[in-house]
Amino acid sequence: MDLEKSPKDGNRRLSKLDKLTIVNKRFTLSFLMNIGLALMFFGIKLSLAYKCLMTSVDNPKEVNPSLYESSFRLSFILIAIPAAWLSLKFSPLTWFGRSILAHSILLFIIALFGHVHFGFLVVLKFLEGVIAGTAFILFHASWKNWTTAAERSTLITFALAGQYLGEIIADLTTKFCSEFLFWILLSGILGIFTIIWWILWESVVYETPNTHRSISEEEYNQIHPIIQEELRPTENVSCKQIIFSAPFLVLVIVHVFRSWSVRFYLYEINSLILIHIMKFISFPLSGYLADVLVRKTSLTRTHVRKLFITGVYSMECIYYLMLTNLHMDNWVWFLISFIMEILFNTSYSAACINAIDIAPSHAGVTVAITSIVSHGTFLLVFSMDRYLHEIDWYDMVNFIAIIGHLLAGIVYGIYGTANPITVKE
Structure with missing residues (x-):
């Protein structure tokens, strides 16, 4: 789509709906990213919690928490450069959403099949690090078309704070992971919320302002020309x-x-x-x-x-x-x-x-x-x-x-x- 041809037809068609919207599209993006990161980091902390880990394996004596956690950290580091390449070649916003969805599916697998063998659980935790590391890089790459330098700190730090929100929820809930059924139930609820989040993400998030179907002309003219001017020299x-x-x-x-x-x-x-x-x-x-x-x-x-x-x-x-x-x-x-x-x-x-x-x-x-x-x-x-x-x-x-x-x-x-x-x- 031509950058100068903003979705004005769409704005006219949806202008009344857009005027009823309390928040603008870039804050909506920041809010959804905050919730997405909260869901992912809740899941990461949930699968790292010692009580949950003990209840998810058949033989607790074979568990090595250090090896389990190290597998996550190692994969998080190893995936960084490939994820950076992905962010340059494909749509970061699209793949960020898919990464959050993939993590919820993996959490289901960890809860349901992690008890097969501790080695299998370590492999699953390694894959979780790959997904989380990819989402982390894509998150930062996603903002180039949606925030001017003047409001970059506000929008991005609010979105990144989702990881701390996820840790808060995890701290409050993982202390009850003394029963395997509770661990399964918690993973299932988290997975359902993540799927709902992803459906909403796919419905309202667009890669750039000029492809957004319901952005107001006021917001479009407020951010898009400035962002293009800032990006052009780089x-x-x-x-x-x-x-x-x-x-x-x-x-x-x-x-x-x-x-x-x-x-x-x-x-x-x-x-x-x-x-x-x-x-x-x-x-x-x-x-x-x-x-x-x-x-x-x-x-x-x-x-x-x-x-x-x-x-x-x-x-x-x-x-x-x-x-x-x-x-x-x-x-x-x-x-x-x-x-x-x-x-x-x-x-x-x-x-x-x-x-x-x-x-x-x-x-x-x-x-x-x-x-x-x-x-x-x-x-x-x-x-x-x-x-x-x-x-x-x-x-x-x-x-x-x-x-x-x-x-x-x-x-x-x-x-x-x-x-x-x-x-x-």
């Missing part, structure tokens, strides 16, 4: 040019230490549900705040990204110094860690959106590589943390974190940008 950029650009290499360094910090905030196990709720709230709010700062102040998007990333890194350096040298009551550390978690989500949201800022036409590529780096760092630090605890060198980990965060913050403060990489550059 569409002919090669993947090699993006990967070896200074903004992307700096972002990779940021993700190394962003993932490093995940392991070190101190929480009591009975507060995890509170932490997930706080993540669900603070993550989208930080994205909304980023866009508000750009609209209401003289700060540019680059300034805001640097404020959220470099500023939080500086505060994390202070946190690690306190962790190494000060001894305080547990409730004080809990309060400090709680505040640092809010700041962490602020910085994480900025880093996630920055991967799309610098390459809106190739977001699948940038997110795939930063995802590999993030998960690899997390696994490395997890092993390092355990080993250094055994030899009483735990302060060394904090020292590395202080130096690393300080250097990463300085480097991003100098070379980081929210401007897209263009052919000219």
Whole structure:
């Protein structure tokens, strides 16, 4: 369809219906993505929960939870690059919906046939990582035609918060997975809701605004010309040019230490549900705040990204110094860690959106590589943390974190940008 020929006939035909719609089409997309990710991450957490895992196998003694979880993480990493290629060659929105649907079908299989043998269950968990990893990359690639740079942080962080919503629901329900029939029932209910979600997704989601049958002319004219103008200088950029650009290499360094910090905030196990709720709230709010700062102040998007990333890194350096040298009551550390978690989500949201800022036409590529780096760092630090605890060198980990965060913050403060990489550059 010609880009200049927007679906005006369709708008005239459905204009009355569209005017009755409270929310616009791009927020509808963000909301549906939020629910889709919530359903998927609920299923992931459900199949990872220890009680559910024990009730889904005939012989609990053969279960190795570490192997089971590692199979998921490994496949999540391995599928990143193929998923990035998929996002460049096919419709990301269409395949994102199919990925969520495929995960629900796989969850049925895990619940019904996982008890055959633990090895078979590990294979199924590996496949779940493939599907989840693909959906994660496609999610980021899906936004290039639907959000302008001015509202990118708000829409994407709200949609991404669905993963935290899924974890909240899972935390509330998996504690009851002491009976195999409940595990089957929960999987069935989740699968039914996901199928309903997919039918709705296929009915109301379109790849671009100019192919949407019921978008209003007001919304179309508000976003489509701006998006096309923003994408035009970036569409002919090669993947090699993006990967070896200074903004992307700096972002990779940021993700190394962003993932490093995940392991070190101190929480009591009975507060995890509170932490997930706080993540669900603070993550989208930080994205909304980023866009508000750009609209209401003289700060540019680059300034805001640097404020959220470099500023939080500086505060994390202070946190690690306190962790190494000060001894305080547990409730004080809990309060400090709680505040640092809010700041962490602020910085994480900025880093996630920055991967799309610098390459809106190739977001699948940038997110795939930063995802590999993030998960690899997390696994490395997890092993390092355990080993250094055994030899009483735990302060060394904090020292590395202080130096690393300080250097990463300085480097991003100098070379980081929210401007897209263009052919000219």
